[in-house]
Amino acid sequence: MNPETVELLHQGAAELKLDLTASEAGFVRLLQLLQEGNARFNLTALKTERDIVLKHFVDSLTCLRGGHLDGTLQVVDLGTGAGFPALPLALVRPELQFTPVDSTRKKVDFVRATAQSLGLENVAPIAGRAETLTRQPEHRDQYDRVVVRAVAALPILAELALPFLREGGRLVAQKGPLSQEELRAGQRAAGELGAQVVEVEPFALPVLGDARTLVVMEKQRPTPARYPRREGVPNQQPLFWSAK
Numbered sequence: 340m341n342p343e344t345v346e347l348l349h350q351g352a353a354e355l356k357l358d359l360t361a362s363e364a365g366f367v368r369l370l371q372l373l374q375e376g377n378a379r380f381n382l383t384a385l386k387t388e389r390d391i392v393l394k395h396f397v398d399s400l401t402c403l404r405g406g407h408l409d410g411t412l413q414v415v416d417l418g419t420g421a422g423f424p425a426l427p428l429a430l431v432r433p434e435l436q437f438t439p440v441d442s443t444r445k446k447v448d449f450v451r452a453t454a455q456s457l458g459l460e461n462v463a464p465i466a467g468r469a470e471t472l473t474r475q476p477e478h479r480d481q482y483d484r485v486v487v488r489a490v491a492a493l494p495i496l497a498e499l500a501l502p503f504l505r506e507g508g509r510l511v512a513q514k515g516p517l518s519q520e521e522l523r524a525g526q527r528a529a530g531e532l533g534a535q536v537v538e539v540e541p542f543a544l545p546v547l548g549d550a551r552t553l554v555v556m557e558k559q560r561p562t563p564a565r566y567p568r569r570e571g572v573p574n575q576q577p578l579f580w581s582a583k
């Protein structure tokens with residue numbers, strides 16, 4: 340990582356009130372592993388150091404806003420792709436135990452190998468679809484948090500994520516700008532699935548200023564057994580949402 344990019348990483352983190360001195364070497368290595376992975380198979384559309392550092396690393400760290408990930412927690416990263424937001428969060432929060440989930444085995448293999456290479460013992464990825472994993476007793480109602488970035492519209496996320504959570508657990512969804520329609524559908528879906536939207540916080544991505552929204556849902560009752568519907572249905576027929 341060139342010195343200007345290292346500086347941007349620290350500048351972005353400082354806007355989030357994070358000190359990355361202890362984890363800087365991990366981020367430098369993560370960038371290298373991502374670029375090597377990209378050369379072998381197309382892992383992420385972002386290729387430049389600056390884009391990866393600001394739009395993957397710093398963007399992932401914004402999930403820490405609001406303190407929803409404070410403590411010793413079991414956290415699913417739903418639709419982790421190449422490991423976002425789980426890998427940057429795991430680098431700065433060793434007390435969080437991450438289960439990154441993705442339906443694409445190739446991506447999960449990359450995240451596992453990368454976590455091993457970084458010496459991250461708090462990352463244990465699994466391959467599978469949320470609709471199927473949350474039908475398994477070892478994954479349903481088990482986790483304290485689900486984090487998610489860039490996977491689907493809110494009502495779809497609610498159906499895929501809330502079944503992972505224990506009562507009192509929270510879904511922390513990092514989104515772009517949010518329409519009133521999507522928010523309303525998300526609120527109705529949350530209610531249907533046993534949860535409530537407890538926070539909607541618009542903010543600007545550090546350094547770049549791009550619009551982001553952190554949406555937090557808290558699970559208050561068990562999710563009805565009929566959810567999630569079978570694989571693909573939450574995306575094809577989102578609850579309370581036709582604008583997709």
Ligand SMILES: C[S@@+](CC[C@H](N)C(=O)[O-])C[C@H]1O[C@@H](n2cnc3c(N)ncnc32)[C@H](O)[C@@H]1O
Binds near residue numbers: 418420424446470
């Ligand atoms: C656009 S990528 C986002 C990756 C990553 N979260 C990020 O922010 O860079 C969405 C990922 O979600 C995964 N995904 C979508 N639906 C899923 C489901 N139902 N269960 C598990 N993974 C899913 C896809 O395979 C894909 O890797």
